[in-house]
Amino acid sequence: MKIWLYLSISIISFFALNTAQAAGDAEAGKAKAASCAACHGVDGNSINPEWPKLAGQHEGYIVKQLYYFGDGERDNSTMKGMVANLSEQDSQDIAAYYASQTPTIGAADPELVEFGERIYRAGNPQSGVAPCMGCHGPKGAGNPAANYPALRGQHAKYIENQMHGFASGNRVNENAKKMMQILASRMTNREIRAVSSYIQGLH
Ligand code: HEC
Ligand code: HEC
Secondary structure, three states: HHHHHHHHHHHHHHHHHHHHHOOOOOOHHHHHHHHHHHOOOOOOOOOOOOOOOOOOOOOOHHHHHHHHHHHHHHHHHHHHHHOOOOOHHHHHHHHHHHHHOOOHHHHHHEEEEHHHHHHHHHOOOOOEEEOHHHHHHHEEEEEEEEOOOOOOOOOOOHHHEEEHHHHOOOOOOHHHHHHHHHHHHHOOOHHHHHHHHHHHHHO
């Protein structure tokens, strides 16, 4: 029994480690990210709340999103243009650079923080909304091995836009189809606003 448990844990850790291992070169990525800085900020902390912060986001998740923008699975005309000339290596290097940066943390709206925290930590059992914490982590750090993105400190406006995108089916892909789309479509506007505000201050 014990041997099997030990073996499975070793195998799981081996794969987790491998997935999390950096494939990109952050130093090279810094130069390649020059054309992204106007919107996402030099260090990946954007100013405009409609443009996501990329600082501290997981490398694998960023690479995946760039790929989705390119093949149109995630439909956004600005980003489609931006990835058109990126090679796979470029994407990996840029992703490694942003992953190595530190996200700035905003503040939650005091009026919404309590309700937002409840949704984040406990979900809404009545309507079948799973706790965000279960996948995105108690502090919003996400889970790189499972490709669950970090959310901490992200602009509330951007989060809100994505939640509505998932709910309406505008943002569709792979995992999101099953997890985020179903979940977001069960949420009220007030729940989305509150949890987005809470995430902006989460760290
Ligand atoms: C003109 C502004 C602009 C520029 C320049 C730009 N982006 Fe974006 N980016 C956006 C917007 C807006 C979104 C949100 C799209 C959406 O709502 O789906 C976005 C989304 C992203 C996302 C998804 C983030 C997430 O959390 O899912 C990544 C990754 C990204 N951009 C990387 C890049 C890279 C790499 C470059 C440079 C090669 C770049 N962007 C250049 C505006 C820009
Ligand atoms: C069962 C796991 C799971 C749960 C629970 C979950 N998420 Fe997610 N979430 C994901 C996955 C997987 C993705 C990545 C989807 C993709 O690749 O586009 C994601 C993506 C997101 C994104 C897009 C991030 C970005 O940078 O664009 C937001 C916002 C988000 N989730 C918010 C939430 C909120 C708010 C809750 C709770 C109400 C929640 N999630 C609960 C798995 C989950």
